[in-house]
Amino acid sequence: MVPLGAVFAVVCSVFMVLVTLSLAGDIVHPDNVAPKRPGCDNNFVLVKVPTWIDGVVSCEYVGVGARFGPTLESKEKRANHTRVAIADPPDCCSKPKNKLTGEIILVYRGQCSFTTKANIAEEAGASAILIINNRAELFKMVCEENExxxxxxxxxxxxxxxxxxxxENHILNKSTVSVQLYSPRRPMVDVAEVFLWLMAVGSILCASYWSAWTAREAATEQEKLLKDASAEYLNIGDTGSSAFVEISTTAAIAFVVIASCFLVMLYKLMSAWFIDVLVVLFCIGGVEGLQTCLVGLLSCFRWFQHAGQTFVKAPFFGAVSYLTLAVTPFCIVFSVLWGVFHHESFAWIGQDILGIALIITVLQIVHIPNLKVGTVLLSCAFLYDIFWVFVSKWWFHESVMIVVARGDKSREDGIPMLLKIPRLFDPWGGYSVIGFGDIILPGLLVAFSLRYDWLAKKNLRAGYFLYAMTAYGLGLLVTYLALNLMDGHGQPALLYIVPFTLGTFLSLGKKRGELEILWTRGKPRVPCPHIQEDHHQSMDQKSLAE
Structure with missing residues (x-):
């Protein structure tokens, strides 16, 4: 029987098909509205704004540079400390009444264009202009179309x-406020992305071997049970189906509809309390995932094999091994501690441990029966990812997927159903993340390839697993390259991963002439030796009788 907690973990994880994002900051404004032209062709950059109040270091804010004006210094040590003055009038749409001698002028957005404010501030003697937005987000400042x-x-x-x-409040309280303005460059590749790639690839690798080993053990056991069967052929792949959850074509198609509804619900209900609900659900799934992985790992050691094979009846759960009873309290305590401290800076470690365990558990339990189901599932996920990252902007005026992943509306760290690592050498900090769906969905196809190879007794070069695994790794690598080339804008990982993995599998199957059996059966037809022997004996007896 499949554990109820594992089924719950499957449901939670599959709905979380999230994209690889760079959480560098919130900037809004479509670039194509304001094309570049002479004098207005700067790239949009984030700007660090450390402040000093009466000479004492205070907060550091993050702003965004404009399309116009000179580029900012990239090194902190080269940026000048400059005093800040409030504009009078506050919108700086007319010549300021106060005389400026190189101060940075603080003005409010509105009443006139950004370039008008900058021109007036420059004529008044300001060395820079800080424009206060009328919202908590940042807005990309561009030039007017007629300029x-x-x-x-x-x-x-x-x-x-x-x-x-x-x-402004500090200045009105007669404090001396000074700031620095500089825009440090982000490294092309951060070590965090390398580790995240290794975590994703490693999770699929471990889950695939576990899934294939379980399927082979089940096939061997079934062959023993059917040793006296009279059928001509034995379909080994059908063995042990009660221990797995197989996805059907209908379920694969329904996935995109259900997942879309779930995503819209997250988008509409996104708030601090709803994030807390997701944290609780993640902890429950994490307990099941961690417990399953620990029991499976410890059962490999002979010291724990007896405890893993000795069972006791538990209410609601049926037969439970002593090893499971021993590790469950640790798993519960670990998940609860993460849930309590998930706001802390070190909480990503526990989140990744629970997440990897959950991913491996899902990939070990959930199977796609053939390539047809895998193609439908990944194709639906491919369209789902593109729609909710890019197309959803036309209806919701923002990318629904990115808003949900970052938790913009809740002012939290985003939903917990993703793997994350702090960007180690990025001056802007933040996390490199990848959603569970970007590992689980292509991982189902990779695990299927190894199960097929083992049951068909194919080696690595003659099989499909090596190529499917390599294709996934390359697809994820291209995702990170695209993410960096797009200046950190959120990218749908499945946009790159699906063509690599699915395209490789389909092409290789067609080239080898095995596409039909992969597409329909998904399992090699292996003759059973003892049945063949009995069949030949009966044929020999029939010949002698004739």
């Missing part, structure tokens, strides 16, 4: 509303 001659000599930076108001 042709743009020659602005001071940098312009937008600050979120709360940051600008804090600076």
């Amino acid at each position: 042709t001659d743009i020659d602005i000599g001071i940098p312009a930076v937008m600050l979120p509303q709360y940051a600008g108001e804090n600076l």
Whole structure:
């Protein structure tokens, strides 16, 4: 029987088909609305704004640079400390009443264009302009469509509303406020992405071998049970089906509809309390995943084999091994501790442990029966990812997938159903993350390939697993390359992974002439030696009688 907790873990995980994202900051404004032109062709960059109040180090805010004006210094040590002054009038749409001598002027957004504010501030003697947004997010400052001659000599930076108001309050309280403006460059590749790639590939690798070993053991056991069968052939792949959950074509198609509804629900209900609900659900699934993996791992050692094969009846759960009873308290305590401290900076370690255990458990329990189901499932997931990352912007005015993944509306760290590692050498910090769906869904196809290879007694070169595993690794690698080339904008990982894995499998199957059996049966037809022997004996007896 499949454990109820494992089924719950499957449901939670499959609905979390999230993309690989870079959580560098919240910037809104479509770039194609304001094409580049002379004087207005800067790349949008995040800007660090450390502050000093009366000479004492205070908060550090993050702003965004404008399309216009000079580029900012990239090194902190080269950026000047400059005093901040409030514009009068506050919108800086007319010449300021206060005389400026190189200060950075603090102005409010609105009433006139960004370039108008910058030109007026420059003429008044300001060395830079800080524009306070009217929302908590950042907005990309662009030039007006009818502006042709743009020659602005001071940098312009937008600050979120709360940051600008804090600076203004200090100045109104007669404090001396000074800031630095600089934009450190982000490394092309961070070590965190390398580790995340290894975690994703390693999870699928371990789960695939576990799944194939379980299927082979079940096939061997079934062959022994059917030793006296009179059938001509034995379909080994059908063995042990009660221990697995097989996905049907209908379920694969329904996935995209159910997952879309679930994602919209997350988007609409996203709040701190809803994130807490997801944390609880993740902890429950994590307990089941960690317990299954620990029991499976410890059972490999002869010291624990007796405990793993000795069972006791438990209410609601039926027969439970002593080894399971021994490891369950540890799993519960581990999950609860993570749930309590999941806001802490070190909580990503526990989240990754629970997440990897959950992924491996799901891939070991859930099977796709043939390549047809795998193709339908991955094709639906492929379209799902593209729609909710890119197309959803047309209806919701923002990417639903990215908002849900980052937890923008809840002001939390985002949903817990993903693997994450802090960006180690990125001056902007943040995390490199990958959703469970980007590992589980292609992982189902990779695990299927190894089960088929083992049951068909194929070696690595003659089989499909080596190529499917390599294709997944390359697809994920291309995802990270695209993520960095797109300047950290969220990318749907399945956009790259699905063509690599599914395309490789289909092409290789067609080339080898095995596509039909992979597509329909998904299991090699292996003749049973003892049945063949009995059949030949009966044929020999019949010949003698004739």
